[in-house]
Amino acid sequence: MAGNSDPLTPRAKLAVTAGKAVAAASRAAGRGSGSVIGGRVALKLDPDLLARLAQHLDVTLVSATNGKTTTTRLIAEALKAAGPVVSNALGANMPAGITSALAGGSEARFGVIEVDEKYLAGVARDTDPKCIALLNLSRDQLDRAAETRMLAENWREGLAGSKAVIVANADDPLVVWAASSSPNVIWVAAGQMWKDDAWSCPSCGGVMQRPGDDWFCSECGFRRPTPSWALSGDHVLDPHGSAWPIHLQLPGRANKANAASSAAVAAVFGVPPQVALERMYQVQAVAGRYDVVQFEGRDLRLLLAKNPAGWLETFSLIDPPPTPVILSVNARGADGTDTSWLWDVDYTRLTGHPICVIGDRKLDLAVRLEVANQQFQVCENLDQAVQLCPPGRIEVIANYTAFQDLRRRVGN
Template structure:
C-alpha cells in the first residue's frame, strides 16, 4: 500500500491512541472516538486510508452488521481485512476501522443508508452490497424511496460492482443505474414498504417471488444467485447447502449476499462457504448469556421488518422478554410498534421492560397478548424459572442488556 502522508499518519496514530484510551477507561470500544480524532486532524483521512485497498461497502436497513461480519469472515481466506465489526457505520467509524488495520489490503465497511453516497464518493469502493430498505427511525430519516433515489444517483456512471437483492423493489430501483449488478434472490418477507412502484408510483403485482409494476416496465430482474430455503444456486447453476450457525432465513439470505460479494473479490464458493459457518455471533446478536441458571438468547430488532425476522428465530415454546427504548439511536418515535403483528406471541409467557415499556404494553394489550410489566430487565429475568428464554430488544435496550453481561460477543 502507498505510504500515507505525514499529516495523515499522525492523525491516524492519534486516533488509534484515543480509541485505545477509550477502551482502557471503559468508556466504549473506541470505534467512533478514534475516527473523530483522526478526522479532526485530517478531514480527508478516510480517502487517504481507503486508497489502494479493495473495499466492499454494505448497506441496508436490516442485516448490515451481520452481512459485514460474514463477508469479512470469507475474505480472511485471502488476507487481512479491515472492518467496523461493532457497527460504527458512519465516516468516523470507517476511519477508525481502516486505521486499526492500516496494512490490510481488503476492507469491508458497514455503511448507514444515508451515508452511502458520501462514503462511496470518498472511498471509491469497488464493490457495494445492497440488501433491503424498510422504514426505520422516521423522526430522523427520510422516506425510504428518497434513500433509494440517492443510491441511484450515487451509483450512476460509476464502475462499481453492485451486489443487490432483487426481491426488494426499492433496492432494485436504487441499484439499477450501476454499471455492473449481480442480482441475488435473497428473499423479502417484509413487503409493507414496497407495494408501489418507485419508478412511476403504480401498484406492484406480486406472484410468489416475482414482482412487476402494473403501469410501467419496472419488474424484478432475473437473479444470478437464488436462495431456496437452505440451498443456494450460484450463477453457474451449481447448488450449495448454506450450512451456517446463525439462525433463521434472514441470516441464510445474508450469507448468500456474502457469497456473491466474496465471488466479486475472486473467492469461489467452495472456499468462502466454510468460513461463513464459523460465525456464531455478531456484536452480541444471537449470543446466549447466563445468570443464576437462566440462559437468555439475545435477539436485536430495531423496526417492524426486524421484529418479523426475530419472531422467526424465537422459540415459540420459551418465555420471552421484550425491551424497547426510544433514545437517539433508536429514534424517538415509537409509532412503528403499531406496524408489528404481535399476535404471534399469544400463548407464551411475555415480559415487557425498557424505557418505553408502557408504549409496548399498550400495543400488546390491543393485540390481545397477555404480558407481565417489569421495571427493569433484571427484574424480568429474575421472574423466569431456570432454563432457556429469548430476549428481543431494540438498539439501545439491546446494548444496555449486553453491558450487564460484559458485552458478550
C-alpha cells in the same frame, strides 16, 4: 488488488496517531471503544484521510436497514480465504467510525465496511469500492431518517455510473430501483419478508403487483430482475445452477439470505462459494447478537430487532411456545425517539408465549400488546422479568440501546 499506494503523508500519519491516542483515552475513561471520537479527531486533522486509508485496499461496502453488521462479518470471514481483511466489525458505520477501523489495518488487502444508509454515497466516493452489497430498505428511526424512497433515490443518484460491482437484492423493489442506475449489477434472490414499504412503485408511484415471489408495476413496467444467485432453502444457487450448502451457526432465514449475498460478493473477489460458505461457519455471534448467556439460572438468547422488518424476521426464528419471551424497547437518540413503528409489528405471532415487557418505553409496548390480545406482564427490569420465567431457555428481543443495556447487565 488496488495496487500499493504511496505511504501516508506526514499529515495523514499525524491524524492517524492523534485519532488512536484520543480513542485510547476514551477507552481508558470507560466511554466505549473510542472509535467514533478517534475518527472524528483524525478527520478534522486530515479531511481526506478516509480516501488515503482506502487507496491500497480492495473495498467492499455493505449497506441496508437490516442485516448489514452480520453480512459485513460474513463477507470479512469469507474474504480471509484470499488475504488479510480490515473491517469495522463493531458496527461504527458512519465516516468517523469507518476511518478509525481502516486506520488499524495497514497490512490488509481487503476492506469490508458496513455503511449507514444515509452515508453510502459519500463513503463510496471516498473509498472507490470494488463491490457494494445492498440488502434491503425499510422504515427505521421514523423521527429522523428520510423515508425509504428518498433513501433509495440518494443511493440511485450516488451510485449512478459507479465502477463498483453492485450485489443487490432482487426481491426488494426499492433496492432494485436504487441499483438500476449502475452499469454492473449482480442480482441475488435473497427474499423479503417485510413488504409494507414496497407496495407503491419507486419509479412511478403506481401500485405494485406482487404475485408469489415476483413483483412488477402494472403502470410503468418496472419489474423484478432475473437473479443470478438465489437462496433456496438451506442452499445457495450460484450462476451456474450449482447448489452449495449453507454452513452457519447463526439462526434464521434472514442469516441464510445474508450468507447468499455474502457468497455473491466473495465470488467477485475470486473466492469460490464452497470456500466462502464453509468459512462463514466461524461466525457464532455478531456484536453480542444471537449469544446465549447464563443469567440467574436461565439461558438467555439475546436478539436485536430495531424496526418492523427486523422484528418480523426475529419472530420467525425464536423457539416455539411455551418458551418465554422478554421484550425491551427504548427510544433514545440511537433508536429514534418515535415509537409509532410498534404498531407496524404483528405481535400476534407471539401468541402462546409468556411475555415480559421491560425498557424505557415498556408502557408503549404494553398498549400495543394489549391491542394484539397478548398475555404479558410489565416488569421493572431484566432481573424481575427473568425471575418470572421458569428455568431453561428465554428469548430476549430488544431494540438498539435496550440491547446494549441488556449486554451490560448480563456481563456480555
